[in-house]
Amino acid sequence: MTNSLDFASEPPVPDALPPWWRQAVVYQIYPRSFADSNADGLGDLRGITSRIDYLDKLGIDAVWLSPFYPSALADGGYDVADYRDVDPRLGTLDDFDAMLAALHAHDLKVVVDIVPNHTSDQHAWFQEALAAGRGSAARERYIFREGSGTDGLEPPTDWLSVFGGSAWERVEDGQWYLHNFAKEQPDLNWDHPEVHEDFLKTLRFWSDRGVDGFRIDVAHMLTKDLTEPLPSRDELALIPRDGNHPLIDRDDVHEIYAEWREVFDSYDPPRTAVAEAWVHPSRIHLYARPESLGQAFNFDLLEADFDAAQFHRIISDNLALAAQSGSSSTWVLSNHDVVRHATRYGLPVSEAGAAAPTRHGGEWLLNGGDESLLNRERGARRARAATLFIMGLPGSTYIYQGEELGLHEVASIPAADRQDPTFFRTQGAEIGRDGCRVPLPWVATGTAFGFGEGGTHLPQPEWFARQAVDTEERDPASTLMLYRNALRLRCTLQTGESLEWIDTGRDDVLRFARPNGWHVVTNFGVEPYAIDESEVVLASADIAAGAVAGETTVWLAPSTLVNDA
Structure with a gap:
């Protein structure tokens, strides 16, 4: 059994629902x-x-x-x-x-x-900053600096962009602007x-x-x-x-x-x-x-x-x-x-x-x-x-x-x-x-x-x-x-914001319980792990003879929460 399931009637709606997210x-x-x-x-x-x-x-x-x-x-x-x-x-x-x-x-x-963190270099602000030149109010919205070395030909620092290469790019008038990502993504100045x-x-x-x-x-x-x-x-x-x-x-x-x-x-x-x-x-x-x-x-x-x-x-x-x-x-x-x-x-x-x-x-x-x-x-x-x-x-x-x-x-x-x-x-x-x-x-x-x-x-x-x-x-x-089946079933079973870890006796098997009696068992290993098959409502792979196969997760829930077909 893997995905086949039917659902119990909808649970009662509480008086005050938590925020949706x-x-x-x-x-x-x-x-x-x-x-x-x-x-x-x-x-x-x-x-x-x-x-x-x-x-x-x-x-x-x-x-x-x-x-x-x-x-x-x-x-x-x-x-x-x-x-x-x-x-x-x-x-x-x-x-x-x-x-x-x-x-x-x-x-x-x-x-x-x-x-x-950054705009496109095609953003109206950045285009204005390029046109306005050194010392302009438009450049204050970004992070422009003078270069280092002879005639400012080197970047202000040796910092690297997340995407590789220098984190600074030189513009036509010789100043440099900071871009922690691509050169087409100039960093904004959040002091402005x-x-x-x-x-x-x-x-x-x-x-x-x-x-x-x-x-x-x-x-x-x-x-x-x-x-x-x-x-x-x-x-x-x-x-x-x-x-x-x-x-x-x-x-x-x-x-x-x-x-x-x-x-x-x-x-x-x-x-x-x-x-x-x-x-x-x-x-x-x-x-x-x-x-x-x-x-x-x-x-x-x-x-x-x-x-x-x-x-x-x-x-x-x-x-x-x-x-x-x-x-x-x-x-x-x-x-x-x-x-x-x-x-x-x-x-x-x-x-x-x-x-x-x-x-x-x-x-x-x-x-x-x-x-x-x-x-x-x-x-x-x-x-x-x-x-x-x-x-x-x-x-x-x-x-x-x-x-x-x-x-x-x-x-x-x-x-x-x-x-x-x-x-x-x-x-x-x-x-x-x-x-x-x-x-x-x-x-x-x-x-x-x-x-x-x-x-x-x-x-x-x-x-x-x-x-x-x-x-x-x-x-x-x-x-x-x-x-599809997991998300429909989750909507019925999801409850509270806590869990309790259950000792499985094995280092490669995790089991936790939710407050309403919903259990999740994952066998990260390769040897089967014995369970009570009668309460299995969903499995990521076929199960047989009351055992969770290797690299498989099963959901267990009492019949009062969900009716397993």
């Missing part, structure tokens, strides 16, 4: 790769609207849209040229409003991406009051249109202390990240989010926000406090092996951090920035416990995605088990488009077709993130597997046919059907 399942849409309505090879807003029935049937609570704003696509839309409009290639504001209304009609919330006011205006613009929440890109990098003399790269590496680092995770960033919180709370219901903050675990709770953004991503599972000890530690630590902040935990296995977890879990593991050749699969991709190193079936099996594990946890779960199909990373993308700035700025030394951003397969045949009639902006592999939506809808044991 605390236990929500949020589906991340990368708009340019979801569905194309006008045959130009790019996914768009009307494409999303055309697939709302699919999203509704999946059983999610909300969608999170990666940037859909006007952009030169130097970084997949995260180089924003106008924060209060829609990229013409993706639609119009009217298309956005129609999509929003349709999603809300299906009781689906909408979260949009906000990118506040106009920057504050403009983003408050943006938050109100989308909130007024009915958006339910915001995902804040690189939330930990906005504020900076650039007091001269600036430290070198080596000196910077020695400075503790304790709230006073010059560039990262500064305490004063929360003064910005306190301003934003006033805006969020001025709406009824209050708008929600979640921080993308790659910071030390001991500081993540600061972003999740109710007076700050209210919730923060937990990325620990993106870096973990399929390993019981690692999962136990990560879950325990992050539940404690959630209690510390008063927020709820967030669980995520894949997103638009990492190798898909079905592939990560299918790569070998070294004796030291790190996935080989690297934990994230980057070196595997650089070596052409050597199929002899990737065990696709094992990766898919582990991915299904890990997914059922996190869906049973208290807190919110974030799903990345395509993972519900069990998609693997697309490794074989020719250099000429790649788009990620990391690939180009490192001269191919880092492969980039294109492999998880390939347009989705909707049907097994036809142009672009149903993505759109005009092809795709990134090439799709032939094996997508086996994992197209229409293929998996016909297979009751498919990953898509597992997700």
